[in-house]
Amino acid sequence: MASSSMKPMRSQVEEYIVSLQYQIVSAFETLDPAAPPFKRDSWVRPQGGTGQSCVFACATDDVSVAQQTVLEKAGVNISIVHGILPPAAIKQMRADHSAMPLPDRPEGLPFFAAGISLVIHPRNPNAPTVHANYRYFEITEPVEAGSDKGTSEPKVLAWWFGGGCDLTPSYLFEEDAIHFHSTLKKACDKYGPELYPSFKKWCDEYFYIPHRNETRGVGGIFFDDLNLGPHARLSSPNSPDAARRPTSPAEIFAFVQELGNSFVPSYLPILTSRHFLPYTPLQRRWQLIRRGRYVEFNLVYDRGTKFGLMTPGARIESILMSLPETARWEYMCELGEEGTEEGKLIEVLKKPREWV
Amino acid sequence: MASSSMKPMRSQVEEYIVSLQYQIVSAFETLDPAAPPFKRDSWVRPQGGTGQSCVFACATDDVSVAQQTVLEKAGVNISIVHGILPPAAIKQMRADHSAMPLPDRPEGLPFFAAGISLVIHPRNPNAPTVHANYRYFEITEPVEAGSDKGTSEPKVLAWWFGGGCDLTPSYLFEEDAIHFHSTLKKACDKYGPELYPSFKKWCDEYFYIPHRNETRGVGGIFFDDLNLGPHARLSSPNSPDAARRPTSPAEIFAFVQELGNSFVPSYLPILTSRHFLPYTPLQRRWQLIRRGRYVEFNLVYDRGTKFGLMTPGARIESILMSLPETARWEYMCELGEEGTEEGKLIEVLKKPREWV
Numbered sequence: 001m002a003s004s005s006m007k008p009m010r011s012q013v014e015e016y017i018v019s020l021q022y023q024i025v026s027a028f029e030t031l032d033p034a035a036p037p038f039k040r041d042s043w044v045r046p047q048g049g050t051g052q053s054c055v056f057a058c059a060t061d062d063v064s065v066a067q068q069t070v071l072e073k074a075g076v077n078i079s080i081v082h083g084i085l086p087p088a089a090i091k092q093m094r095a096d097h098s099a100m101p102l103p104d105r106p107e108g109l110p111f112f113a114a115g116i117s118l119v120i121h122p123r124n125p126n127a128p129t130v131h132a133n134y135r136y137f138e139i140t141e142p143v144e145a146g147s148d149k150g151t152s153e154p155k156v157l158a159w160w161f162g163g164g165c166d167l168t169p170s171y172l173f174e175e176d177a178i179h180f181h182s183t184l185k186k187a188c189d190k191y192g193p194e195l196y197p198s199f200k201k202w203c204d205e206y207f208y209i210p211h212r213n214e215t216r217g218v219g220g221i222f223f224d225d226l227n228l229g230p231h232a233r234l235s236s237p238n239s240p241d242a243a244r245r246p247t248s249p250a251e252i253f254a255f256v257q258e259l260g261n262s263f264v265p266s267y268l269p270i271l272t273s274r275h276f277l278p279y280t281p282l283q284r285r286w287q288l289i290r291r292g293r294y295v296e297f298n299l300v301y302d303r304g305t306k307f308g309l310m311t312p313g314a315r316i317e318s319i320l321m322s323l324p325e326t327a328r329w330e331y332m333c334e335l336g337e338e339g340t341e342e343g344k345l346i347e348v349l350k351k352p353r354e355w356v
Numbered sequence: 357m358a359s360s361s362m363k364p365m366r367s368q369v370e371e372y373i374v375s376l377q378y379q380i381v382s383a384f385e386t387l388d389p390a391a392p393p394f395k396r397d398s399w400v401r402p403q404g405g406t407g408q409s410c411v412f413a414c415a416t417d418d419v420s421v422a423q424q425t426v427l428e429k430a431g432v433n434i435s436i437v438h439g440i441l442p443p444a445a446i447k448q449m450r451a452d453h454s455a456m457p458l459p460d461r462p463e464g465l466p467f468f469a470a471g472i473s474l475v476i477h478p479r480n481p482n483a484p485t486v487h488a489n490y491r492y493f494e495i496t497e498p499v500e501a502g503s504d505k506g507t508s509e510p511k512v513l514a515w516w517f518g519g520g521c522d523l524t525p526s527y528l529f530e531e532d533a534i535h536f537h538s539t540l541k542k543a544c545d546k547y548g549p550e551l552y553p554s555f556k557k558w559c560d561e562y563f564y565i566p567h568r569n570e571t572r573g574v575g576g577i578f579f580d581d582l583n584l585g586p587h588a589r590l591s592s593p594n595s596p597d598a599a600r601r602p603t604s605p606a607e608i609f610a611f612v613q614e615l616g617n618s619f620v621p622s623y624l625p626i627l628t629s630r631h632f633l634p635y636t637p638l639q640r641r642w643q644l645i646r647r648g649r650y651v652e653f654n655l656v657y658d659r660g661t662k663f664g665l666m667t668p669g670a671r672i673e674s675i676l677m678s679l680p681e682t683a684r685w686e687y688m689c690e691l692g693e694e695g696t697e698e699g700k701l702i703e704v705l706k707k708p709r710e711w712v
Binding site for chain 1: 415431566567662665670677681686688
């Protein structure tokens with residue numbers, strides 16, 4: 001699919017996520033110049049494609065001594081991969097992606113996927129964890145061997161964008177949740193009034209831990225399968241009020257860029273105003289318990305993590321980069337009672353709120 | 357199913373697990389008299405049944421200060437539950453349990469399940485984590501309303517025992533693995549020579565983390581679906597050499613009791629000789645990383661945990677009691693290299709060994 005710039009969308013997306021990764025990592029490094037820099041690891045996928053993981057960690061043997069960095073563990077990962085999707089995988093993906101062709105070719109179909117995925121776990125219990133992910137997926141016509149098609153771009157049979165961004169505090173600062181949601185809403189609203197309400201609701205539904213009857217955090221936005229066709233959660237692309245959602249590939253990509261670019265302004269001011277607050281041992285303990293819930297969501301429910309763990313040849317270190325450095329599980333933990341600061345958080349996790 | 361004592365098996369199993377729980381908890385409390393006692397929590401399942409969780413923990417707000425107890429977190433749980441198994445659940449369980457009747461009654465079938473489940477995480481990195489679980493499952497004929505059958509025992513349509521016991525060290529002491537396996541083998545061998553080899557292999561297969569290409573620990577035994585019928589991993593019950601496996605319900609129950617009774621002798625001598633060894637901060641760090649793997653297995657693969665998390669009304673605190681107090685995830689952790697003490701463990705996790 002060529003956008004107005006005539007460059008194939010896959011190249012545009014690739015360029016964009018490379019620059020977004022650089023911009024985000026630089027922002028965190030600038031905030032805490034005394035901390036060690038992110039570790040950059042480029043990798044090659046033997047079956048096709050490349051990636052770069054940028055990871056922050058302060059490995060130390062004495063894990064009981066608290067370090068002084070703003071971040072405790074963070075990863076900002078990009079991957080640009082391609083290969084052949086077998087008919088079984090096409091069939092499975094059709095359930096969530098209406099644009100996906102029928103799985104009627106025994107040899108499968110070529111795919112291309114490019115995305116950025118990040119998780120930031122700050123050290124201070126007053127500073128929230130944040131996660132974001134934006135990705136582009138494409139299915140193309142097989143290129144026949146020996147044809148001169150090899151030199152031109154393959155025909156795109158289906159494509160979509162997906163992604164989202166959500167905030168997971170250990171302690172609730174209402175103004176932080178409002179700032180985060182407002183920034184995302186502003187980015188969404190430029191491309192249609194129905195995007196934020198629809199994707200905010202989707203986020204609350206997706207980041208939900210059934211066995212705890214809690215959401216993972218205070219939400220944000222989540223979307224998938226965004227293209228020009230009909231969408232289960234958006235108005236019809238042929239509806240008279242066409243301005244309610246992006247209506248061209250270029251506009252959808254511009255929308256995703258708007259969201260990607262809003263990551264730093266949505267989160268950095270929150271981190272800046274929380275990372276230096278004093279905290280007690282009890283607050284640290286509560287933070288580690290909340291990180292245990294983060295692990296529970298990611299390992300038991302998160303579709304991306306589950307898909308990654310089941311994929312032969314997947315880079316496990318990049319998939320599990322999202323897990324916190326430390327997590328804690330207590331039997332019948334007494335923290336989180338009504339009327340406490342911890343309980344204030346639990347209340348909004350049990351009953352998601354409209355923040356803007 | 358009545359055993360030779362004429363008391364129904366379900367009552368015999370219930371009595372046994374209650375006394376085994378008491379015996380095991382007492383053994384740990386005696387080993388460390390200065391530590392707080394296990395916390396006993398009795399609970400009632402609204403849909404039918406009861407249980408008792410005995411949990412050891414030293415909750416403290418300052419999680420960075422190491423406590424001085426032998427155990428860090430431990431749970432010894434029993435549950436005796438009953439209810440109605442819907443046809444869908446019967447159908448699913450038939451895949452693993454050949455004795456299960458056809459799911460041809462729309463009202464489902466009554467079940468009874470009694471079991472003991474324990475996980476012990478000691479504080480010292482030289483002392484291994486241990487897990488054991490023994491359970492009895494029964495499906496009975498529905499008792500018709502108004503019939504005088506209510507006073508007699510319902511007819512048993514299917515029954516089986518399952519369970520196992522496995523050891524998860526952070527550092528390999530070969531003599532500990534040998535002692536643990538020898539004790540289990542001795543218990544098994546009294547009831548037939550094929551039990552230990554078959555159940556040892558099953559354990560290595562079950563406690564395997566595919567995405568890490570590692571077993572969870574150095575194994576032990578694992579079995580399921582043990583009754584008088586044909587068994588996928590044992591010789592035919594009608595084979596000429598009938599002494600190769602237990603051949604009556606009483607004998608199977610005696611075998612399971614032998615295993616349950618061997619828990620303390622299999623594990624306590626190991627704990628006793630390791631819990632006081634000096635250790636370095638690096639060893640503590642490695643232990644927490646290994647606990648991260650324990651969490652990965654339990655949340656991603658363990659059938660019991662997954663089943664529990666999906667069961668409406670299940671007691672989440674008892675299910676997740678198995679998780680360690682603290683776990684750690686590092687990106688591209690450098691520990692575990694060949695030639696180090698950490699690497700010695702990894703070697704046997706990648707290539708399970710015959711210990712006896």
